[in-house]
Amino acid sequence: MALLGPAYGVTQQPVRTAGKDVWLLVDLSRSMDATDVIPSRLQKAKLELSQLINRFQADRIGLLVFAADAFVQCPLTYDQSALRLFISTLQTNLVPVGSTDLVPPLELILARMEATSRPAGSVARATAVVVISDGEDFGENIEPTLRLLARSGVRLFTVGVGTLEGARIPRLSGGGFVRDNKGREAVTRLMPTTLRRLAQQTGGQYFELTDQRNEFPQLVNALNRLEGQAEQVRTVAVADNRYRLPLLLALALLALDIIFTVRVIRP
Incomplete structure (x- = not known):
């Protein structure tokens, strides 16, 4: 019975992980509907993002969309199914029209x-920001915000979608x-x-998604290199293994068998 691993009840155990936070920032300006990348810039980016999140099981991933304004579509989460659903619903009409x-x-x-x-005394989680955009217009006075990101230890990775x-x-x-x-x-x-330039100012990297080149695998490798920069303790529910009781009972019976011998007298 002990070998079967009987379990009863649930205990909470701390698990130390070296995960990170990854924010996906997706440009939803009208230019992302252009079809120089098939089927369109946005649709191709959505496909690649859905595949990318599969590679980060131990990390929290969040989703923001932006154009003239910005909205949190999905806060940081370990729930990849929910995140994948939010990604699938992205359209350029979700945000107001205006300068990006x-x-x-x-x-x-x-x-x-x-x-x-x-x-x-705890160490902040490593944080990465991935900007998916064609890079045509990012507004003015972005430098102070980039400096704040750099001082906070955030790495900004950019993915250019489209063609020259x-x-x-x-x-x-x-x-x-x-x-x-x-x-x-x-x-x-x-x-x-x-x-x-945006990526270089925060120690990140630039990648491209064009009609000829797909550098999402290189992006995944770059994000993986951030692994282990910070640790976090997560509490997980674990079934309480009760193998000790039948094991002790078996040992006790074995000891009794050794101590007390039975002599059989044959006529």
Whole structure:
């Protein structure tokens, strides 16, 4: 019976992990509907993100979306099924139309880091931010926010989605393509220079997702190298193994068998 490992009840046990927090920031500006990356920049990014989260079982992952404003779609979580569901629902019409601004989502992350309490003397979890965008426009005065991120130990990784040749932007309804102020069809292009600079300022790296190149595997490797920079103790429920009782009973019976011998007298 002891070998069967009988269990009764549940105990809470601390488990020390070397996980990290990963924030996914997805650009939902209208240019992400461009089809220079098939089926579109956003749809291709969603597919890669759904596969990426499978590689980080021990880490918390959160999802923010941004364009003219920023919103937390999914807070930091270990629940990959929920996160995958939120990723699948991303569309460019979820955020207000306007100039793309990267400052609000970065400030949201900083605010959540400050609001997170941890025991005195403990080490902060390693935090990484992954920005998925074509890099066309990130607003102004982003430098102070980047300096705050760097001082907080946050690594900013950027993924440029699109091509240098660019593509037209489909309208969300009515057919046709988006036009500029002069009535010409607007063409959106990948702007790697800005994305590369953002990553370099925080010790991160720049990667690309184009029609010819997919550097998401390199992104996964870069994020994995952050593993072990900080430890966290998680409490998990474990079934209480009660093998000791039948084992002690078996040992007692064995001892009695050795001590008390039975002599059989045959006629």
